[in-house]
Amino acid sequence: MNLKGKNLISISDYTKEEYLEILRLAEEFEQNPKQEILKDKVVASIFFEPSTRTRLSFESAASMLGAKVIGFANPSATSQSKGESLHDTIKMMSSYVDIIVMRHSIEGAARYAAEVATVPFINAGDGANQHPTQCMLDLYSILKTQGTLENLNITLVGDLKYGRTVHSLVQAMCNFNATFHLVSPTELKLPSSVKMHIKEANLKYEQYTNLEDVIPFSDIIYMTRIQRERFSDPLEYEKVKDSYILDAAMLRGCKETMRILHPLPRVNEIATDVDTTPYAYYFQQARNGVYVRQALMAAILGVK
Amino acid sequence: MTKQNKKELVVSAIENGTVIDHIPVDTVLMVLSILGLDKYEDEVLIGNNLDSKKYGKKGIIKARNKFFEQKDINKIALVAPNATLIVIRDYEVVEKKFVEIPNKIEKILKCINPNCITNKEIIDTKFKVVDEKPLKIQCVYCEKTMTNIRFSE
Numbered sequence: 001m002n003l004k005g006k007n008l009i010s011i012s013d014y015t016k017e018e019y020l021e022i023l024r025l026a027e028e029f030e031q032n033p034k035q036e037i038l039k040d041k042v043v044a045s046i047f048f049e050p051s052t053r054t055r056l057s058f059e060s061a062a063s064m065l066g067a068k069v070i071g072f073a074n075p076s077a078t079s080q081s082k083g084e085s086l087h088d089t090i091k092m093m094s095s096y097v098d099i100i101v102m103r104h105s106i107e108g109a110a111r112y113a114a115e116v117a118t119v120p121f122i123n124a125g126d127g128a129n130q131h132p133t134q135c136m137l138d139l140y141s142i143l144k145t146q147g148t149l150e151n152l153n154i155t156l157v158g159d160l161k162y163g164r165t166v167h168s169l170v171q172a173m174c175n176f177n178a179t180f181h182l183v184s185p186t187e188l189k190l191p192s193s194v195k196m197h198i199k200e201a202n203l204k205y206e207q208y209t210n211l212e213d214v215i216p217f218s219d220i221i222y223m224t225r226i227q228r229e230r231f232s233d234p235l236e237y238e239k240v241k242d243s244y245i246l247d248a249a250m251l252r253g254c255k256e257t258m259r260i261l262h263p264l265p266r267v268n269e270i271a272t273d274v275d276t277t278p279y280a281y282y283f284q285q286a287r288n289g290v291y292v293r294q295a296l297m298a299a300i301l302g303v304k
Numbered sequence: 305m306t307k308q309n310k311k312e313l314v315v316s317a318i319e320n321g322t323v324i325d326h327i328p329v330d331t332v333l334m335v336l337s338i339l340g341l342d343k344y345e346d347e348v349l350i351g352n353n354l355d356s357k358k359y360g361k362k363g364i365i366k367a368r369n370k371f372f373e374q375k376d377i378n379k380i381a382l383v384a385p386n387a388t389l390i391v392i393r394d395y396e397v398v399e400k401k402f403v404e405i406p407n408k409i410e411k412i413l414k415c416i417n418p419n420c421i422t423n424k425e426i427i428d429t430k431f432k433v434v435d436e437k438p439l440k441i442q443c444v445y446c447e448k449t450m451t452n453i454r455f456s457e
Contacts, residue, residue, distance in 0.1 A: 010447065085425055085426075086421070086425055087425060105419075106419055106420070106421050106424055107417060107419050107420050107421065107445070107446035107447070107448070108415075108417075108420045108421035108422060108443065108444075108445025108446035108447070109421045109445075111421075111444060111445045112421045112422075112425070112427060112445055126446075127419055127446070128419070129446050129447055129448075130447065193449055
């Protein structure tokens with residue numbers, strides 16, 4: 001399979017076979033993360049909004065493969081602050097580097113920038129729209145912990161309405177015959193446009209308001225933070241912010257193989273006493289991001 | 305001149321060209337612009353608020369020596385879904401064409417997402433048609449799906 005030059009903007013840009021190829025490569029990098037295979041390459045890491053975890057994960061992935069990383073973590077230090085258009089910034093960047101990794105606060109900025117760019121492009125998040133590398137690392141974490149992606153009971157908890165990681169994960173897991181258990185306050189249910197993917201794939205989903213009902217049969221519990229910034233009315237946020245707090249006592253009776261994922265950062269939705277249980281996987285999940293990003297950069301640059 | 309002849313003058317015949325009939329009265333100018341007839345140098349006749357048996361009132365455009373490809377006709381699907389294009393050659397009707405909703409709609413619409421890049425930079429919009437009835441489109445850039453259509457200014 002040849003992914004050379006294939007942009008990654010949206011989770012729907014890649015086929016099931018292409019996801020699996022990236023996950024296979026990620027496994028290779030996990031075994032051997034330090035390889036100088038990108039030592040003649042320059043990676044642009046351009047972050048128009050701060051995202052420490054994603055940026056450091058990409059930069060660490062690139063550095064471990066020997067690539068030079070240039071870019072910025074803060075748009076106030078760039079010509080954008082002088083009024084330069086995204087178009088011109090990307091045109092200019094394209095002539096300096098071999099691949100562009102970009103985070104932007106505006107939805108659609110990634111698709112547009114990729115059209116303008118003359119080098120391959122990876123979306124590291126565009127506003128509330130897509131964050132496909134997060135989804136890839138979620139898939140990798142599920143595969144690592146369950147040994148398969150097929151036929152799993154995937155429980156998604158918290159803000160299912162605005163959480164883009166949840167939307168992408170549902171879309172991706174529809175390729176693998178998953179059953180979805182959706183736990184959220186009524187105000188934050190999964191949007192019907194996302195449920196449509198489940199229906200189109202002829203898969204099942206159930207909606208719940210009580211988290212404890214689904215713990216015993218879940219293979220994966222994917223927790224999310226209820227994001228304050230999504231609410232225009234602070235009272236509405238106060239009403240739902242503490243809806244789901246998973247603690248160690250609630251895990252009695254869960255499957256031995258069940259693992260808890262979280263895109264991080266967490267606030268209080270996973271009590272710290274869960275961290276030391278064998279079910280907690282969210283820190284390893286973040287580490288998996290490095291291998292998946294190594295796999296993506298190596299495949300897209302055509303060196304793997 | 306008889307009464308009948310006077311009525312015919314309003315929609316007088318052309319030797320060769322296209323008659324676009326059954327245009328909603330409020331979108332005639334939009335149809336002109338989408339099809340590039342506002343910059344067309346040959347004769348263009350425009351009639352509006354004409355009586356229509358089917359729609360009450362309608363607009364009509366006649367463009368001399370102008371013929372359209374189906375893909376161009378489809379561009380007016382959102383503003384004149386019931387339009388009929390009558391191809392005239394040597395004063396005779398040789399073909400009737402109907403508007404079909406295209407898979408992709410470019411330039412003419414505006415994304416309803418205020419945080420979409422197309423509302424922040426000068427970019428031609430692009431939409432995929434997800435459903436035809438009722439019409440549901442998806443912005444190619446921000447991926448937002450929408451059922452309420454807004455035209456670019």
